Amino acid sequence: MDLEKLVEYGRLVVILAPRRYGKSSLLRVYLNTQNRPYILVDARKIISEPLLGFRRVFYEVLSEELTKVINKYKSLGLRIRELFSRVSGVEVLGYGVRLSWSKKKGVRLTTILDLLDNVAGKQGVEVVVAFDELQEFSRVWYRIPSLLAYVYDNLSRIKIVITSSEVGVLYDVLKLSDPSSPLYGRVVGEIRLRKLSTSEARDFLEKGFQQIGRDVGIETIEGYYKGL
Numbered sequence: 001m002d003l004e005k006l007v008e009y010g011r012l013v014v015i016l017a018p019r020r021y022g023k024s025s026l027l028r029v030y031l032n033t034q035n036r037p038y039i040l041v042d043a044r045k046i047i048s049e050p051l052l053g054f055r056r057v058f059y060e061v062l063s064e065e066l067t068k069v070i071n072k073y074k075s076l077g078l079r080i081r082e083l084f085s086r087v088s089g090v091e092v093l094g095y096g097v098r099l100s101w102s103k104k105k106g107v108r109l110t111t112i113l114d115l116l117d118n119v120a121g122k123q124g125v126e127v128v129v130a131f132d133e134l135q136e137f138s139r140v141w142y143r144i145p146s147l148l149a150y151v152y153d154n155l156s157r158i159k160i161v162i163t164s165s166e167v168g169v170l171y172d173v174l175k176l177s178d179p180s181s182p183l184y185g186r187v188v189g190e191i192r193l194r195k196l197s198t199s200e201a202r203d204f205l206e207k208g209f210q211q212i213g214r215d216v217g218i219e220t221i222e223g224y225y226k227g228l
């Protein structure tokens, strides 16, 4: 099944493949070509600045992503601004929103997701929340499965898409068949990327050159192919 169908009929979808297989590219292309508003969190970015604290970086990324949604979808954006302006720990500014990461005064992550689900419901849309390389996140935040289970069970307007280059680690984190796991028994749609075969790769390059109007000989194609 393709990614769109898995997202349409499911609640939680994972894209799995080793490093450099094109997971992030597939995710970005998918998010930009489907028509739901989306929030994309790159887990590597979140954990890349340990001195700032991952909660702070995470909240900054969420603020940026929500701001993009507000500016891209006018009427949804107005509702988000209106609802978020009543929540403590959220600043609604001229250009978008800023979520406070302060542990005491900051807004809870589940509150943000509840509000997003609520606004999406009123607006009759679904929102995709995507985590690129989710397993990286789980290294600093072991409660991530609880959050995913909460969204899965309660927030019907939010779809989750995850990528991972470490299949084993991801499934160790999600523990779908472990009754003690928050995600036990939940259905996960899965996409596994594979490397192109030699002839598929050749064909792909040939079509690519044709599309940009370059007629290159088979030797050039072979040359590129060997260089891949």
Ligand SMILES: Nc1ncnc2c1ncn2[C@@H]1O[C@H](COP(=O)(O)OP(=O)(O)OP(=O)(O)O)[C@@H](O)[C@H]1O
Residues within 6 Å of the ligand: 017, 018, 019, 020, 021, 022, 023, 024, 025, 026, 165
């Ligand atoms: N369909 C495609 N056609 C051609 N090049 C592609 C395609 N998808 C991805 N690439 C290229 O392959 C490289 C790896 O892609 P990408 O970063 O999406 O993979 P990844 O699986 O997310 O890798 P990583 O594990 O490093 O995060 C990039 O340089 C990207 O531009």
Ligand SMILES: [Mg+2]
Residues within 6 Å of the ligand: 023, 024, 025, 132
């Ligand atoms: Mg990637």
